[in-house]
Amino acid sequence: MASPVSEPEIHLAARRAAQLRAEIARHDTAYYVFDAPEVPDAEYDKLYSELVDIEARYPALVTPDSPTQRVSGAVAAGFQPVVHTVPMLSLNNGFTDQEVHAFDQRCAQALHKTVLEYACELKFDGLAVSLRYVDGVLMQAATRGDGARGEDATANIRTIRSIPLRLQSKSAPRLIDVRGEVVILKRDFERLNQRQRAAGQREFANPRNAAAGSVRQLGSNITAQRPLSFFAYGVGALEGADMPLTHHALLDWYLELGVPVCTQRAVVHGVAGLLDFFQSIKIQRDALPYEIDGVVYKLNWLEDQAQLGFVARAPRFALAHKFPAQEALSRLIAIEVNVGRTGAVTPVARLEPVLVGGATVTHATLHNEDEIRRKDIRIGD
Structure with missing residues (x-):
């Protein structure tokens, strides 16, 4: 005894x-x-x-x-819905310099200013989540879902080592929803697929799918085995503390609280500053440790953001400047035919696996007969 x-x-x-x-x-x-x-x-x-x-x-x-x-082996019966106190909105996209000029012009005209201050950061290719801290302790984590309602993924999110279970500052707010992205770093993605191959299991197509699938596992013990990382980039509800005056200051505050923030960010002025940031990141893209598909511009002063507000389900004060589509060379191995439920026949090209923009491509639909004839596409090309 x-x-x-x-x-x-x-x-x-x-x-x-x-x-x-x-x-x-x-x-x-x-x-x-x-x-x-x-x-x-x-x-x-x-x-x-x-x-x-x-x-x-x-x-x-x-x-x-x-x-x-952090690690629990419990299996949930399913994901419970979570209503976001502040909706998690999507971003409007821009693909050309002209669209960035138009965005800057719209903001300047609405605010009656000539040169605006912007916070620039990366557009991660992962899974958006919201982390709710109450009195400094992580109490709930939810996926973005449709923006208004997400899925309760608390048990899985708690296994991610870069996400603090308790905020570091003694002056942590009474309540804060930290918004950010769950990602898998490139090196960790390669190691994960090596493990999958060694175990005779299916490899993941790209880091984004691997990250999203890992968070949405019904068993958090599986999520705990996945090399997930997190970067904060926004805020939802906040109580018991003053909101920082700028977006850049918000991210600096997160660092004080022990929340990971990407170092590739900057405050710039005017459209020239936006495009300079875009070109700088575009040059660095392949060398970055994570997959991105563009950059994000936000008015830096939160007062300016509030004045512009939102349209539909996207903020007027922000723009995602997407990178051009990436190209890669492969070889046509064979042509297969898929027959749909309605009897529609679709030829599909089977390709030598090739990595394009972080995704492994093995098939392509051959739906444009005129283009196929013009290029004289044949097996072995």
């Missing part, structure tokens, strides 16, 4: 557990937010193991924000 535990012993264990949780959280922030690890992995593992041991001996000391609570 186990001997009873004395109160001084529990008090010492509770104090040590709190110290370990704080220290592990600090190391997580250094590693995942600032990419500057402070200790070797072995030392980190030692701290984590000590915390696991304490919580195993004293289950009452386990807290919801403990790093040991």
